[in-house]
Amino acid sequence: MNIGKSLILLVVAAVLTYPLVPQSSDYIIHVMTLAMVYMILAMGLNIVPGFCGLLDLGYVGFYGIGAYTAGLLTIHYGLSFWVIVPLAALNGALWGALLGAPTLRLTGDYFAIVTFGFSELVVLFLTNEIWLTRGPLGLPGIQPITLNLTWLNDAWYFEFYDKTPNFYVVALLVGLVFFIMRRMEDSRLGRAWYAIREDPLAAASCGVNILNYKVIAFAISAAIGAVGGAFYARWSMFLSPDMFKFWESFLVLCMVVLGGLGNIKGALLGAVILVSLGEVLREVLSSLGLPPESRFMAYGLIMVLIMRFKPAGFFPAIASSGRSNPLLIDLQKRLAARNVPKEETRDAAT
Amino acid sequence: MTPLLEVNGISKRFGGILALTDVSFNVIEGEILGLIGPNGAGKTTMFNCIAGVYKPTSGDLVFTLGGKSQRINGRKPEKMTELGIARTFQNIRLFSALTVLDNVRIARHCRTTSNFFRSVLRTRFQRAEEKEIVDASMRWLDFVGLGHHALANASSLSYGDQRRLEIARALATEPKLLLLDEPAAGMNPKETRMLVDLIHAILDAGVTVMLIEHDMKLVMTICKRLVVLDHGTLIAEGGPKEVRENPQVIEAYLGRGAAHA
Amino acid sequence: MLEQQLINGLTLGLIYALIAVGYTMVYGVIQLINFAHGEIYMLGAFFCVTFITAAGLPFYAAIFMAILCCILCGILLDIIAYRPLRKAPRLAALITAIGMSIFLQNVALMIWGSRSRPFPQTALPPFFREKALVLGDVSLTWLQLFIFAVAIIMMIGLYLTINKTRIGTAMRALAQNKTAASLMGINVNYVISFTFALGSAMGAVAGILVSVYYNTLYPTMGYTAGVKAFAAAVLGGIGSVPGAMVGGVVLGVAETLGAGYVSSLYRDGVAYAVMIAVIIFRPSGILGKSVIDKA
Numbered sequence A: 001m002n003i004g005k006s007l008i009l010l011v012v013a014a015v016l017t018y019p020l021v022p023q024s025s026d027y028i029i030h031v032m033t034l035a036m037v038y039m040i041l042a043m044g045l046n047i048v049p050g051f052c053g054l055l056d057l058g059y060v061g062f063y064g065i066g067a068y069t070a071g072l073l074t075i076h077y078g079l080s081f082w083v084i085v086p087l088a089a090l091n092g093a094l095w096g097a098l099l100g101a102p103t104l105r106l107t108g109d110y111f112a113i114v115t116f117g118f119s120e121l122v123v124l125f126l127t128n129e130i131w132l133t134r135g136p137l138g139l140p141g142i143q144p145i146t147l148n149l150t151w152l153n154d155a156w157y158f159e160f161y162d163k164t165p166n167f168y169v170v171a172l173l174v175g176l177v178f179f180i181m182r183r184m185e186d187s188r189l190g191r192a193w194y195a196i197r198e199d200p201l202a203a204a205s206c207g208v209n210i211l212n213y214k215v216i217a218f219a220i221s222a223a224i225g226a227v228g229g230a231f232y233a234r235w236s237m238f239l240s241p242d243m244f245k246f247w248e249s250f251l252v253l254c255m256v257v258l259g260g261l262g263n264i265k266g267a268l269l270g271a272v273i274l275v276s277l278g279e280v281l282r283e284v285l286s287s288l289g290l291p292p293e294s295r296f297m298a299y300g301l302i303m304v305l306i307m308r309f310k311p312a313g314f315f316p317a318i319a320s321s322g323r324s325n326p327l328l329i330d331l332q333k334r335l336a337a338r339n340v341p342k343e344e345t346r347d348a349a350t
Numbered sequence B: 001m002t003p004l005l006e007v008n009g010i011s012k013r014f015g016g017i018l019a020l021t022d023v024s025f026n027v028i029e030g031e032i033l034g035l036i037g038p039n040g041a042g043k044t045t046m047f048n049c050i051a052g053v054y055k056p057t058s059g060d061l062v063f064t065l066g067g068k069s070q071r072i073n074g075r076k077p078e079k080m081t082e083l084g085i086a087r088t089f090q091n092i093r094l095f096s097a098l099t100v101l102d103n104v105r106i107a108r109h110c111r112t113t114s115n116f117f118r119s120v121l122r123t124r125f126q127r128a129e130e131k132e133i134v135d136a137s138m139r140w141l142d143f144v145g146l147g148h149h150a151l152a153n154a155s156s157l158s159y160g161d162q163r164r165l166e167i168a169r170a171l172a173t174e175p176k177l178l179l180l181d182e183p184a185a186g187m188n189p190k191e192t193r194m195l196v197d198l199i200h201a202i203l204d205a206g207v208t209v210m211l212i213e214h215d216m217k218l219v220m221t222i223c224k225r226l227v228v229l230d231h232g233t234l235i236a237e238g239g240p241k242e243v244r245e246n247p248q249v250i251e252a253y254l255g256r257g258a259a260h261a
Numbered sequence C: 001m002l003e004q005q006l007i008n009g010l011t012l013g014l015i016y017a018l019i020a021v022g023y024t025m026v027y028g029v030i031q032l033i034n035f036a037h038g039e040i041y042m043l044g045a046f047f048c049v050t051f052i053t054a055a056g057l058p059f060y061a062a063i064f065m066a067i068l069c070c071i072l073c074g075i076l077l078d079i080i081a082y083r084p085l086r087k088a089p090r091l092a093a094l095i096t097a098i099g100m101s102i103f104l105q106n107v108a109l110m111i112w113g114s115r116s117r118p119f120p121q122t123a124l125p126p127f128f129r130e131k132a133l134v135l136g137d138v139s140l141t142w143l144q145l146f147i148f149a150v151a152i153i154m155m156i157g158l159y160l161t162i163n164k165t166r167i168g169t170a171m172r173a174l175a176q177n178k179t180a181a182s183l184m185g186i187n188v189n190y191v192i193s194f195t196f197a198l199g200s201a202m203g204a205v206a207g208i209l210v211s212v213y214y215n216t217l218y219p220t221m222g223y224t225a226g227v228k229a230f231a232a233a234v235l236g237g238i239g240s241v242p243g244a245m246v247g248g249v250v251l252g253v254a255e256t257l258g259a260g261y262v263s264s265l266y267r268d269g270v271a272y273a274v275m276i277a278v279i280i281f282r283p284s285g286i287l288g289k290s291v292i293d294k295a
Helices: A003-020 A026-051 A059-077 A081-103 A108-128 A163-185 A188-198 A200-205 A210-236 A246-259 A264-287 A292-309 A326-337 A342-349 B043-051 B077-083 B100-111 B116-121 B124-144 B159-171 B189-204 B216-222 B240-245 B247-260 C002-030 C037-053 C059-085 C090-112 C142-164 C166-176 C178-183 C188-213 C221-236 C241-262 C264-281
Strands: A146-148 A157-159 B005-014 B017-027 B032-036 B058-065 B068-071 B085-087 B177-181 B208-212 B225-230 B233-238 C131-135 C138-141
Touching: A003 A026, A003 A163, A026 A059, A026 A163, A026 A188, A026 A210, A026 A246, A026 A264, A059 A081, A059 A108, A059 A210, A059 A246, A081 A108, A081 A210, A081 C264, A108 A246, A108 C090, A108 C221, A108 C264, A163 A188, A163 A210, A163 A264, A163 B116, A188 A200, A188 A210, A188 B100, A188 B116, A188 B124, A200 A210, A200 B077, A246 A264, A246 A292, A246 C090, A264 A292, A292 C059, A292 C090, A326 B124, B005 B043, B017 B043, B017 B058, B017 B225, B032 B043, B032 B216, B043 B077, B043 B085, B043 B177, B043 B208, B077 B085, B077 B100, B085 B159, B100 B124, B100 B159, B116 B124, B124 B159, B159 B177, B159 B189, B189 B208, B189 B216, B216 B240, B225 B240, B225 B247, B233 B240, B233 B247, B240 B247, C002 C037, C002 C138, C002 C142, C002 C166, C002 C188, C002 C221, C002 C241, C037 C059, C037 C090, C037 C188, C037 C221, C059 C090, C059 C188, C090 C221, C131 C142, C138 C142, C142 C166, C142 C188, C142 C241, C166 C178, C166 C188, C178 C188, C188 C221, C221 C241, C221 C264, C241 C264
Parallel strands: B017 B233, B032 B208, B032 B225, B085 B177, B177 B208
Antiparallel strands: A146 A157, B005 B017, B005 B058, B058 B068, B225 B233, C131 C138
16 A cells, blocks of 8 residues: 555545544534535536536536435425435436436537536426425425434434534445445446547447447436435425526536546545635635625636646546456556566556 | 348438449458448448448348348447447547557447446456456457557557557457458558458458458458449459459559559 | 517517527537627626716617627637637537636626616617507517617628628638638638627627616626527527527527416526427427437
8 A cells, every 4th residue: 555545544534533523613514514415416427527528517407306305205204314315316317317318319519508408497497386395485394314223222313413423424425426436437337438438439339339328327427416415405404496506517517627527536626625615715705895606707717727728637537447456456467477568567557 | 151241232322422322242251351442432331331330221231140131221330249240440449548458348348248236236247247358358459469558548559559459349349240441551561461460360260351441462462352342333343353354443443553553 | 468479579589599690600610509608698788888887988889889899708718718629529618618608707797796787778769668669459669679670680791791701601611611611721710700709799789689678687697598599599400590590589489478378487497498309309400400429
């Protein structure tokens, strides 16, 4: 294990133990929780533009679908969070597939605009279907996440009103999504997506059914967005249609771009950086007497500059498709044993 | 004996232009068939029809596998690949941001089945399949002589090596029929000689080869049979000697080609 | 009632058409959805009002100056943001376009504030609000007539520019094949700049007309109008200028009728739904070419 890796593990461990420190600030825990919600979204969105090379401008639509699914199921049926997460994911995937199947045949530009229209329709629906969503008034009184372990011990029934348990729930979800992303990236599925991104015609000639794999990507991406929404609903305990406007899609896209399209760890860093920047800018802008929305000027500029000067994002592609997979490590050894000049294999490994 | 592929009166129209007019010929199993003709004769269009990129306007393509014949025109490229028709491209189309190995691993797609759940859970089946994919890919990379470059970036390969990688990628789909679109274009004489050996090795591996090529010397030495297109119509078919002596071909093609040779 | 709705829809539709041609022309020459076009439209309105209130210019002079400023913005937008990415993957250019759109919108927000403001009524010719025509229940104001006239004159001007001038021929050549056009001695960058200038001028006029018609302007106005105009361009067949005109009018009428007879809450939804439906069922639009991703 090298120094860089140990350092990352150390930072992750420090962040994870922070809420247990008695002097920990609620505000920082809150910001970290928010950053982790965006980590889920950024990882999920990354599948579509990052792995498949398609611009998705309506990601917030799936986030909203997940959030309202969770909120309504909680209020009307009192379902447990642990049941709701898979249901929200399924609902997200369903809408992703319904939207993707007819529109992913089209060129990327059309797809981008369709996703945008879709997310605007979601907001309009949430605003206007008052019988279901209470419209602009929002959906208050969503129960917090509960953990029912009474089957183990009668006293073990927990309600997560506090910031700390929520922090750990979302950390768990981030870990889960990260795990799934890494496994997908280094698999037949991930390779098919990369092929589509690099050259659709060559991908088809390799036997990849392009439309199918794009729809799968879009549905999985939507499902992850919906999981993020489901947590958000139970964490904030209040939802309103305003939370799911285009700005959010843009922000998540900006995180993905900043971290490098197709780079999973980059998306995590992008989320941390932009959430922190957002907090800082909110302070700075209000002290300058500017409206808080104007922070998006910075985000817009970041995106333009990155596309111009560092299209691969700020962080080098840390892993190109599962270098740490035992199969590849084994192959590398075998190649080295063939007496190939050392430089060549080392070049390849970096 | 039924031919591997029967091209039966294929026509392809783009708007007002007929790129192919009623072209018929057969591809016989185990042969190297050359498809030649001057620029714009419709050779690549023919390839694209066979590979499923274009749907022929009329006519039939009949593919025979294990004694079973089926009409295949209009199928999608991925279906053609699944069926056993692989191809390379005139302008190299590699997945250039990926490694050499990944380029070939992607080609194993149609011969493997692991889905989302198996990939995420990394089941025993999936791990075995992944190992099989790496082994098969390495086998084909070694076959074309690129094994030691497996972990390099595809874009870092030399031009000739990129062409060979494309061939390895096509072979990894386990085709019965391999379509090579100008495989020797841009190669130096040494690389071309290696290509000739490679094509013979492919034939020995039980794959039928059909190739488009402008290098007449190459075509005349390796192809037992040639099909000549001009302005979208078939003007001659037969052995190299016959074709070379066919007055129509000389007029359309070799008359000009001979000056270069 | 229906006739009145049709007239209102037509007014709106002509304005959409003016914006839509900007999208469609740029798409035609560089195959890019210029998301920031909606911001040029917004800037047109703000420049005009600023010239009236801050510089004290009369209405028509302010319009002229606003158009010049927008043309400049459009050209600069292309040179600074898009030109360096001509050879980059399309995804990069699209993301840049989105980034520029958000950036410009927020620059406007910082300069002019987020509140919506009225159009300075005193600067307008007083007869604008008077009725020009009354036929039974249906009425047409001078303002609506003015919008019709301006939009139609600009469309005819655009049509003549594209079809009858040297630069228009160059634009059409570029839309067909950029490489061939540059080999024929066409200065590609000059023609692209000209296209942006033309589109921006039309967008600026549309922005001014809308802010006068609805008597309001705000920094985010380009965002919905931009998407609706894009929907109009798609409806007519992207890349086709007559298509954008037809699409704009159809969409404007559909939206007004939808708001009047279906549900006013889903006013914007009509545009999005029409757009998605067109993209799914007839992606080539009314007058366009096929866009199915063959590769």
